[in-house]
Amino acid sequence: MTDWSEVVQQHGPIVWKTAYRLLNHEADAADCFQNTFVSAWELSLRETVRNWAGLLRRLATARAIERLRQRRREADRLTGLPEACVATGKEAMPGLAAEADELAEHVRDALADMDARQAEVFCLACLEDMAYREIAERLGLTVDHVGVLLHRAKMTLRERLGAHAPSPTTLRSKEEILP
Numbered sequence: 001m002t003d004w005s006e007v008v009q010q011h012g013p014i015v016w017k018t019a020y021r022l023l024n025h026e027a028d029a030a031d032c033f034q035n036t037f038v039s040a041w042e043l044s045l046r047e048t049v050r051n052w053a054g055l056l057r058r059l060a061t062a063r064a065i066e067r068l069r070q071r072r073r074e075a076d077r078l079t080g081l082p083e084a085c086v087a088t089g090k091e092a093m094p095g096l097a098a099e100a101d102e103l104a105e106h107v108r109d110a111l112a113d114m115d116a117r118q119a120e121v122f123c124l125a126c127l128e129d130m131a132y133r134e135i136a137e138r139l140g141l142t143v144d145h146v147g148v149l150l151h152r153a154k155m156t157l158r159e160r161l162g163a164h165a166p167s168p169t170t171l172r173s174k175e176e177i178l179p
Contacts, residue, residue, distance in 0.1 A: 002044055008037060011052055015060045022064035032067055036060040103161070110160040114153060121146055122153035 012033070019032035036059045040049070049055055111119045120139070124130045125146075130138075132146045139146070 002049075004037075004041070007040075007052055011056045014053065015056050018057055018060040019064045022061065023067055028067050028071075029064075032060060032063045035063045039063065106161055107157065110157050113160075114156045118149050118153035118156065121149040122157070125150050 015033055015036050016029065020029040023029045023032060036056060039059045040056055121135060124135045132143045135146045136143045
């Protein structure tokens with residue numbers, strides 16, 4: 001029978017160092033630490049472990065790499081967002097990250113409340129970086145009508161988001177989102 005408190009006490013520091021060195025994030029390293037010992041316990045039920053240090057290092061490395069891959073997949077899903085809406089260094093600047101998240105939520109709410117055609121034109125022009133001519137062709141409008149709808153959408157957003165203006169350090173400038 002394995003004495004898990006002794007295994008964790010003896011090998012826990014090396015598991016932590018391995019996970020933290022690869023992940024450089026305390027919460028992720030803590031999850032990896034826990035998952036490493038769960039995996040080791042499951043493996044010990046099937047076979048006898050002769051080298052706990054080697055097994056735990058290998059498992060910690062594998063779990064940390066899994067977490068890094070998961071981070072990459074999450075980051076890939078976010079690449080479609082405009083850079084101005086995504087705070088950088090969330091771990092280093094949690095206040096700014098919270099501000100950016102709150103602003104993004106207000107923008108979503110405002111887009112949901114405004115005229116559907118205006119919101120669609122705004123998203124295509126500002127989030128998808130489509131030219132007026134492309135938007136006009138896609139929606140069956142004139143280029144001038146696209147310009148009018150975009151102007152109205154920006155005015156509506158300015159009015160609704162005025163009370164939620166971000167700090168200058170959160171966004172490079174308001175004009176980058178609402179020129």
